């Protein structure tokens with residue numbers, strides 16, 4: 413189905429009013445509704461806002477694969493999970509690089525349906541990432557977890573970061589983008605959670621870069637993100 417413009421969409425096709433209203437107190441249901449509604453227009457919205465989350469995460473992944481101290485011989489069948497996969501931006505880039513064992517997780521069935529039609533992923537898991545243990549993803553089940561545009565206030569709580577770390581085998585990687593307006597303000601809990609996991613020896617930060625996430629965002633708070641690579645230690 414083509415892009416059907418919902419009532420809550422701004423005139424130029426960018427993020428919807430429903431999405432723009434997501435805040436720290438939003439519920440999972442509100443976030444799911446926002447993405448279900450945008451799914452058919454997501455790629456247009458991505459283009460119009462100059463969204464680069466998937467590209468930035470795969471660039472960080474490429475760099476890690478080239479660093480011989482991470483994997484001396486990275487295998488194309490390594491198990492990868494794309495958390496908040498959307499319509500498959502990361503999946504497409506990994507397929508082009510000939511990775512063959514990639515699963516997708518997303519809260520929005522509408523987004524996953526579009527990803528499914530591209531035949532990019534082995535398994536599609538429609539479930540919310542939360543700060544609680546989820547049965548759908550086993551502990552240490554993946555070599556690498558990638559997550560673009562999903563860890564942000566309004567969509568997940570900071571504890572979701574710890575769950576993503578749980579999905580990764582010791583020695584594996586968790587690579588994610590997080591908007592600066594989620595990471596920088598003290599008290600929101602995202603940077604604090606990352607520091608806590610470093611202090612407790614769960615992981616080691618390998619790379620953190622501030623990058624432009626949207627070239628032409630609806631609002632300035634969307635412009636920059638950090639792209640962070642952690643190596644899971646235990």
Ligand SMILES: C[S@@+](CC[C@H](N)C(=O)[O-])C[C@H]1O[C@@H](n2cnc3c(N)ncnc32)[C@H](O)[C@@H]1O
Pocket residue numbers: 440443444447448465466495496497498499500501502517518519520523539540541542559560561562567568
């Ligand atoms: C900004 S989009 C990014 C999509 C894709 N990763 C990309 O970079 O093109 C965020 C995605 O996260 C999903 N999402 C939002 N909250 C989520 C949650 N709590 N659990 C799982 N997926 C979630 C949305 O449905 C959407 O597909």
